[in-house]
Amino acid sequence: MPSSDTLASEISQAQTEALSAIAGARDAAGLRSVQAELAGKKSALTVLRSQLGKIQDAEERKSAGLAINACAQAIEAAIGERMALLLAGERAQQVASEAMDLSEFVTAKRRGSTHIVTQATQRLEDVFIGLGFQVAEGPEVETDFYNFEALNMPKTHPARSEFDTMFIEPATAEQEPNSVLLRTHTSPVQIRVMQSWDPPIYAVMPGRVFRRDTPDATHMPVFHQIEGIVVDKGITFAHLAGIIEAFTKAFFGNEFTSRLRPSFFPFTEPSAEFDIRRANGAWIELGGCGMMHPNVLRAGGIDPDEYTGFAFGFGIDRMAKERHNVEDIREMYTNDLRFLRQFS
């Protein structure tokens, strides 16, 4: 039976030894084994606690118990503190040892790119969508009717010869020569839209067109246009000028302005060329437009005495070419990835 004095000194000694073991732990794993040892059956404190029952005196037993608990708490607190310190040190060491050069990465997959003509087309579409237009499309191989006849260019019309049309060889002996062709402009879609939609019509029609032109720095036999029409009651020339102006500002910037000047197209009358310029800059010719010719409205199944309309159109390739300072338009069609990837 130990004396209370002896017990107190044994508790104190156990605490001192435990604290020193804790302080001696070099890392979290070491501390965890110290912790397990201190909580184990053979630990000094467990042994002391098991001897408590042997103390006869209730008071003494109680105070010895309190002393053991206090010792246990002190050990636990020391472990907690030491553990936090060791873990922090270990994480710091981990972070320090894991230094990485972020510029040293391998690209798993390179993103591709859309063609600059596609990009220009989409930007144009978006501007017109904002102005309340829908987007319409049509076939690239067309009939003489849609490409010429319905656009106020009957068979002998002199303007036809200006289009440098590429014709399709007749598939059968019955088929009339030159009756099927590659569309020379997006205007056939005007007729198709009027035939299938009811007014009010606000539509733009981007697409691929074909002319029998030898390729050079500014011309390709295959190129792209966008065309727009508005057909409704009460549409006048002033609305045409208004849309051209609104488009000019939306697409090129607020500092640009537009003008219309008289010109000639078989499918519009009055017809105009439209030019744009930056304040005080030179006028740049952009495209053609005009009030839809009554014969064109009629070909689209629309009564020109009830409705009026206007149409406008221009090339897309040039927009892409000038935006990206491409010197030779043929470069846009080599499909060279070194060219294409510049514009992702």
Next chain:
Amino acid sequence: MKILHSWLNEFADFGNDVDGIADRLTELGLAVESVDRVGTPVKGVVTAKVVRLEKHPDAAKVTRVYVDAGDGVERHVWCGATNMKAGDIVPLATLGTNMPDGRVITQRGILGIDSEGMLCSGTEIGLSSDGSGLLILPQGTALGLDVYEALGVESDTVFDLDVTRNRPDCTGYLGVARDLAAGMGKQFVLPKIDQSATGQSLTVPVSIAAPERCSRFTVQVMSGIAITQSPDWIARRLARAGMRSINNVVDVSNLVNLELNQPNHAYDFDSVKDGFIVRLAREGEQFTTLDAVERTLSADDLLICNAQDKPVGIAGIMGGLESEVTDATTSIAVEIAYFEPDAVRATSTRLALRTEASLRFERGVDPYGAEFALARFAELLRITCPNLVVHSGATDARTDALPQKMRTTEVRLNTIKRVLGIDVTAKGLEDLISPIGFTITNSASDGSVVVGIPSWRNDCSSEIDIVEEVARHYGYDNLGKIVPTSPVHGRLSDVQRRRRILREIVVSLGASEAMPNPFLAPGDLAKVGLSEDNALKLANPLVAEESVLRTSLVPGMLKSIAYNQSHRIRDISLFEIGHVYPQGTEVLPDEFESLCIMVAGADASVAMDLWSQVSSSLGVGAQLTQDQPPAGYHATRSAQLKRGKLVLGSVGEIDPTVLANAGIVGRVACLEVNLSVVLSEVPKPQSAQVVSKYPSSDFDLAFVVTNSVSAATMVKALRQAGGNLLIDLALFDVYRGKGVNEDSRSLAYRLRLQAPDRTLTDVEVSDVRAKCISAAEKLGAVLRG
């Protein structure tokens, strides 16, 4: 059309503000493409007399010229020309002169001897097109004068107009000046004419055998002519309009054509005095035109012949050599006719012969301009031929096809309002268009008027043509700008929206968009295993290598791949979204939009991965059919994408033979999808499924499976066995090689089980696992340890 400012000013007082005139012309629709000053004196170039010439022993090619510029000082000038002699008067560019070509005249000479200026050729100072030697000025020219002043050359401005097809009146001064005078509010004055018919009556009979093609033919005989040079001012006028001075008669003919827009022809009278026959050519008939080219005619071409039926000209295009005016000519027969425009154009196109005459006739000249033009011809010819005799008895043959002098059309004032947005009264209309020759009659109470159309405006026939004239003379800028408020909801259609999504997906998968030529060479389709039978051919291709329209995007894409490979570009991955045009049963082909993605150096599994990404992003599915490999694809590494009988596309690798033919190294993975089908199939929105709150259990299963059992069959069997609890199944490893039979491969799957309403027990998990294993074993698969 080149218009000289000085000549234009003879029709009205347009003033000297050339920029203002140019702007006004453009605003009227006569677009001014350029404004050029001509005849601007070169300051510092003066007249000087050659005093003496000297050679230098060390400079064989040049001469030392001593000149006197009127100040009595002898100047030394080095000169490379040889056509001068002592006493000649030549242009001297004095020191410091800025030459038109940008040079500045300095003292720098050769052999250490200075040159005090430079002697000039006509070209160097813009006075002539002769650059072969020095310009030698007339004897007696005062010395020390500005050369331009000494020669009386006035400066001028040339407006180059782009005259559109709807302005047949503006290929001559008359029409341009009439329009501009109206546009500027100036008094328009017609040129002076000589209407004196002084001589005895001389009539040349005319017989028109093609009355539809030639509806008017006038002939005026003039005599008392001496063929000579035109005065300088006429020669200069022609030169500045881009024409060469020939002799007084030919020059007057050209002046009348330019000025009054009336092509005309002056024949040597003797060669045509018995009469003219206007008839269609015989098929294959030969005729030598003025330019000494023998031309073969067709039965649609119109000829002007003499009374002996010998052709003297192709109507409206060009005369012949033999009936031309010669130096011996003293009498001429001047012809002015009206030919049907479309036919002139057809002949001109057929013969590839465009002339000053044809360009006017094919647009339509004024059929009633002949009398005035003949009188103007006489007036101008009298300048060089004071003894000119204009004979009475001129012929004026007309046929029923001659257009009316003044055609009319009804115009509703309300149409002007509806189209232009402006209120115009009958009086207002008259004020706008009568100055350009239109008349207003029969103003009706319903707001319509009858408008008379002048004979020089054959482009005008209907109401809308008059509306355009109103707009031009009211001013496009004055019609206002109003942005219409669209009542339509501006947006992309579903197809267009899905196409944009698709493009984004494909780009994110690493492909760049190409735009190959849609024209192929004959044989290109065969090279990729496709038939050319259903391909459209161009009737008039630019080159034979671009004469077939594609029925597939594959040939163009392979060319692009080969191009990039040949330029040593790595990681080649391209796509195209474009139309293909296979012939169907209708007039127009079965044109449709297609997607093609190609990745060089990649195998079929890459193509399958592309398809799985594309199909899931578009929400469209298809069955994979490997038993009928698509044409041009690797027979054992490709599949058709089908839905029932409908083929949606192809996936896999390109056939090695096709690749070899295209010059491509390595494999090429390819995906083709018919977008006309899949973009228009908008999937229903996906309904949300509740995410289970209960834990899931994972396990892996690896099987050795013989090659004859497809991975898709395995997946199907495992899914079936796994039932509802199997929420995820992924193939994560394929292994062929050591430890696995040659005819088999190991397929490793990761499975995840989860119930929506409870935590799965170990028993449930091992039950599903056993079912999956047994399903796989039924396919002959062996579970790997």
